[in-house]
Amino acid sequence: xxxxxxxxxxxxxxxxxxxxxxxxxxxxxxxxxxxxxxxxxxxxxxxxxxxxxxxxxxxxxxxxxxxxxxxxxxxxxxxxxxxxxxxxxxxxxxxxxxxxxxxxxxxxxxxxxxxxxxxxxxxxxxxxxxxxxxxxxxxxxxxxxxxxxxxxxxxxxxxxxxxxxxxxxxxxxxx
Amino acid sequence: xxxxxxxxxxxxxxxxxxxxxxxxxxxxxxxxxxxxxxxxxxxxxxxxxxxxxxxxxxxxxxxxxxxxxxxxxxxxxxxxxxxxxxxxxxxxxxxxxxxxxxxxxxxxxxxxxxxxxxxxxxxxxxxxxxxxxxxxxxxxxxxxxxxxxxxxxxxxxxxxxxxxxxxxxxxxxxxx
Numbered sequence: 001x002x003x004x005x006x007x008x009x010x011x012x013x014x015x016x017x018x019x020x021x022x023x024x025x026x027x028x029x030x031x032x033x034x035x036x037x038x039x040x041x042x043x044x045x046x047x048x049x050x051x052x053x054x055x056x057x058x059x060x061x062x063x064x065x066x067x068x069x070x071x072x073x074x075x076x077x078x079x080x081x082x083x084x085x086x087x088x089x090x091x092x093x094x095x096x097x098x099x100x101x102x103x104x105x106x107x108x109x110x111x112x113x114x115x116x117x118x119x120x121x122x123x124x125x126x127x128x129x130x131x132x133x134x135x136x137x138x139x140x141x142x143x144x145x146x147x148x149x150x151x152x153x154x155x156x157x158x159x160x161x162x163x164x165x166x167x168x169x170x171x172x173x174x175x
Numbered sequence: 176x177x178x179x180x181x182x183x184x185x186x187x188x189x190x191x192x193x194x195x196x197x198x199x200x201x202x203x204x205x206x207x208x209x210x211x212x213x214x215x216x217x218x219x220x221x222x223x224x225x226x227x228x229x230x231x232x233x234x235x236x237x238x239x240x241x242x243x244x245x246x247x248x249x250x251x252x253x254x255x256x257x258x259x260x261x262x263x264x265x266x267x268x269x270x271x272x273x274x275x276x277x278x279x280x281x282x283x284x285x286x287x288x289x290x291x292x293x294x295x296x297x298x299x300x301x302x303x304x305x306x307x308x309x310x311x312x313x314x315x316x317x318x319x320x321x322x323x324x325x326x327x328x329x330x331x332x333x334x335x336x337x338x339x340x341x342x343x344x345x346x347x348x349x350x351x
Contacts, residue, residue, distance in 0.1 A: 003312055004329065005325065006325040006326070037329075040329045041326060041330060041333070043229055044329075044333055047226065051222065127343060127347040131252075131346035132253060132346050135178075138178075149181040153179065153215045153219075154219075156343075156344060157219060157344065160347075163336075163339055164337065165336070167307045167332070167335070167336045168307075170308050171310045171332055172329075
């Protein structure tokens with residue numbers, strides 16, 4: 001399942017790790033292998049689940065936007081695990097069609113999101129591809145579409161975290 | 176200080192943000208601009224401080240290694256803020272010379288002030304961040320032969336990707 005062996009399986013988990021597996025099963029209905037690899041460091045595992053909680057309960061941004069960010073960032077990072085995971089989530093939880101997914105992978109501006117969230121998506125993609133290229137004009141454009149600074153921050157943070165997650169998953173060959 | 180304005184200054188902070196500023200002052204002696212920027216989302220600010228507390232100090236890995244990871248990844252990302260920050264830590268806290276810093280920025284394998292295990296971990300993290308798909312079981316075996324544990328291997332990569340994500344945020348929002 002990965003290049004590391006000292007993970008704790010759900011069957012053998014106790015304490016914090018067992019609690020974390022219960023949490024992730026409540027959220028996703030299963031324990032993804034990424035979560036199992038994180039059991040090597042239970043603090044990081046807990047922290048990741050805490051972060052997922054804040055995304056799921058985000059007060060203003062949709063789950064579809066977050067899943068689309070993850071899909072397209074991971075597509076650029078060639079992280080097959082995350083592409084497959086988020087494609088499945090978009091289709092099953094948000095009724096995005098396979099054709100729509102193919103289109104947005106070719107061109108993110110085809111993502112089936114409202115105008116504000118599409119602008120956020122495109123900003124995050126720009127930021128993760130070339131973070132030095134963003135300017136105050138980008139921020140002004142987002143604000144003109146109704147985005148708050150918290151939304152801009154949270155969407156970008158999600159994209160940056162996805163870049164980080166993709167590196168971990170690819171480096172340890174988590175499948 | 177950044178492209179976003181709705182940060183909370185230390186003078187105006189209350190509640191969780193004020194507590195976080197106290198925490199970071201205890202840890203670093205001052206409030207870095209990055210921490211002030213994170214006040215836009217107090218949950219993220221708290222999570223980052225929680226993470227920093229587990230890494231500095233780490234139970235087995237040296238602060239010198241972790242700062243070198245921060246320096247070299249940020250050097251590759253052209254994140255001047257983090258390069259300067261980590262150079263200052265290496266010079267002031269770990270007495271690394273400017274000559275060695277320049278040498279490792281040019282060629283990470285020229286590092287002389289880490290032991291064999293930490294040098295191997297440093298090179299492994301840089302390889303992972305540059306091309307994670309190039310990592311193989313042989314890389315892990317080599318690290319284990321130098322007595323690196325899987326927790327150490329996991330934690331150094333986790334630290335490396337934490338820097339990658341931070342560099343994206345800092346460069347995107349032009350934090351200074």
